[in-house]
Amino acid sequence: xxxxxxxxxxxxxxxxxxxxxxxxxxxxxxxxxxxxxxxxxxxxxxxxxxxxxxxxxxxxxxxxxxxxxxxxxxxxxxxxxxxxxxxxxxxxxxxxxxxxxxxxxxxxxxxxxxxxxxxxxxxxxxxxxxxxxxxxxxxxxx
Amino acid sequence: xxxxxxxxxxxxxxxxxxxxxxxxxxxxxxxxxxxxxxxxxxxxxxxxxxxxxxxxxxxxxxxxxxxxxxxxxxxxxxxxxxxxxxxxxxxxxxxxxxxxxxxxxxxxxxxxxxxxxxxxxxxxxxxxxxxxxxxxxxxxxxxxxxxxxxxxxxxxxxxxxxxxxxxxxxxxxxxxxxxxxxxxxxxxxxxxxxxxxxxxxxxxxxxxxxxxxxxxxxxxxxxxxxxxxxxxxxxxxxxxxxxxxxxxxxxxxxxxxxxxxxxxxxxxxxxxxxxxxxxxxxxxxxxxxxxxxxxxxxxxxxxxxxxxxxxxxxxxxxxxxx
Numbered sequence: 209x210x211x212x213x214x215x216x217x218x219x220x221x222x223x224x225x226x227x228x229x230x231x232x233x234x235x236x237x238x239x240x241x242x243x244x245x246x247x248x249x250x251x252x253x254x255x256x257x258x259x260x261x262x263x264x265x266x267x268x269x270x271x272x273x274x275x276x277x278x279x280x281x282x283x284x285x286x287x288x289x290x291x292x293x294x295x296x297x298x299x300x301x302x303x304x305x306x307x308x309x310x311x312x313x314x315x316x317x318x319x320x321x322x323x324x325x326x327x328x329x330x331x332x333x334x335x336x337x338x339x340x341x342x343x344x345x346x347x348x349x350x
Numbered sequence: 351x352x353x354x355x356x357x358x359x360x361x362x363x364x365x366x367x368x369x370x371x372x373x374x375x376x377x378x379x380x381x382x383x384x385x386x387x388x389x390x391x392x393x394x395x396x397x398x399x400x401x402x403x404x405x406x407x408x409x410x411x412x413x414x415x416x417x418x419x420x421x422x423x424x425x426x427x428x429x430x431x432x433x434x435x436x437x438x439x440x441x442x443x444x445x446x447x448x449x450x451x452x453x454x455x456x457x458x459x460x461x462x463x464x465x466x467x468x469x470x471x472x473x474x475x476x477x478x479x480x481x482x483x484x485x486x487x488x489x490x491x492x493x494x495x496x497x498x499x500x501x502x503x504x505x506x507x508x509x510x511x512x513x514x515x516x517x518x519x520x521x522x523x524x525x526x527x528x529x530x531x532x533x534x535x536x537x538x539x540x541x542x543x544x545x546x547x548x549x550x551x552x553x554x555x556x557x558x559x560x561x562x563x564x565x566x567x568x569x570x571x572x573x574x575x576x577x578x579x580x581x582x583x584x585x586x587x588x589x590x591x592x593x594x595x596x597x598x599x600x601x602x603x604x605x606x607x608x609x610x611x612x613x614x615x616x617x618x619x620x621x622x623x624x625x626x627x628x629x630x631x632x633x634x635x636x637x638x639x640x641x642x643x644x645x646x647x648x649x650x651x652x653x654x655x656x657x658x659x660x661x662x663x664x665x666x667x668x669x670x671x672x
Contacts, residue, residue: 339545345536347531347534347549347572347573348552348573348578350573
């Protein structure tokens with residue numbers, strides 16, 4: 209399975225580690241995903257104030273969930289465009305076997321076929337094994 | 351590798367002739383076709399030379415010269431006549447090439463197709479039986495000449511056909527496995543990938559059917575029957591197999607005989623001899639010469655003699671004698 213990640217998402221969020229070892233997240237470019245709605249603003253207003261660490265965790269979770277959702281949406285859209293690689297591989301194995309072996313058997317028949325001479329009258333059947341499938345001629349009273 | 355079956359059919363000696371040759375080499379196609387044309391020419395040539403129904407044949411000329419001293423004859427007539435006299439000697443005279451006068455008196459004096467199936471009884475006295483008369487024929491190897499007594503006439507029909515079948519089969523064998531069939535006298539040389547040639551054996555009383563299948567790896571098959579060429583004169587049913595001991599149509603207990611032998615001449619002669627001798631003498635004849643045969647009696651009973659290479663015999667009233 210191939211997972212396609214939107215390049216814009218990777219550019220949207222950069223995680224850096226500062227000299228003190230504390231993890232910070234900053235926005236380096238505008239997100240191309242849907243902007244926060246009014247309800248989101250209201251929800252953000254209801255959060256406890258002054259907690260910078262808690263606020264960073266919320267953004268981190270929000271970005272991860274958003275990117276995951278976009279990824280899923282992209283995958284769904286991609287899967288409708290062309291069949292999964294796995295299906296393309298399995299398909300020949302599930303085809304009827306006679307269809308697969310028929311060409312080889314046909315070649316064998318061609319190699320053993322007896323061309324008919326123009327003077328041919330009575331001929332035995334086509335020579336697989338055994339060569340003769342009917343009497344060539346008969347002994348009869350004289 | 352492509353295996354090709356070349357097949358050629360024509361009519362000669364008043365019967366259908368077939369020649370089959372297998373080849374795995376396409377470059378031999380032209381040679382095989384030329385060989386088949388040669389075979390057809392050979393059959394025609396032998397018939398022209400040895401047919402008793404052609405007044406211009408070498409055989410007819412010799413018969414007309416009977417009683418007039420030694421006659422130089424053609425190489426083909428010489429070869430076949432020597433083979434016929436050897437067969438007469440080997441069979442104790444039961445096979446006899448000098449029964450032509452008896453055969454003509456019985457009514458077979460023209461091509462069989464021209465014979466009236468029903469006619470009045472012949473009023474002229476029959477010729478005396480010619481049993482062992484063949485011993486009176488004098489051959490001179492140095493001059494290739496024959497002195498035929500005046501009371502004898504030769505019929506080489508059956509043995510000439512067998513000789514031609516053998517000759518063609520052996521001549522074409524270097525080109526591939528070959529089968530030659532002339533009216534039921536047939537010879538094979540070589541097999542196709544080791545597989546024997548399947549040959550049907552005609553059902554004697556229902557000739558449109560086969561009663562057995564012979565898988566022939568080598569040698570020859572010939573069938574003779576009193577039921578094929580028969581006609582009626584007065585109240586008598588006659589046929590073409592003459593018993594030289596009586597000078598008339600054989601009256602044994604056998605209706606049809608199929609013989610497997612190393613070559614077509616032997617098979618053709620043996621089939622006629624067994625038909626004349628009947629079950630008892632015929633069985634001994636076959637076993638003594640290490641041949642094999644399938645006998646059908648006039649009452650329908652069937653008997654296998656020796657190692658006859660057959661299958662699928664219709665299982666009625668049959669028994670085995672080895």
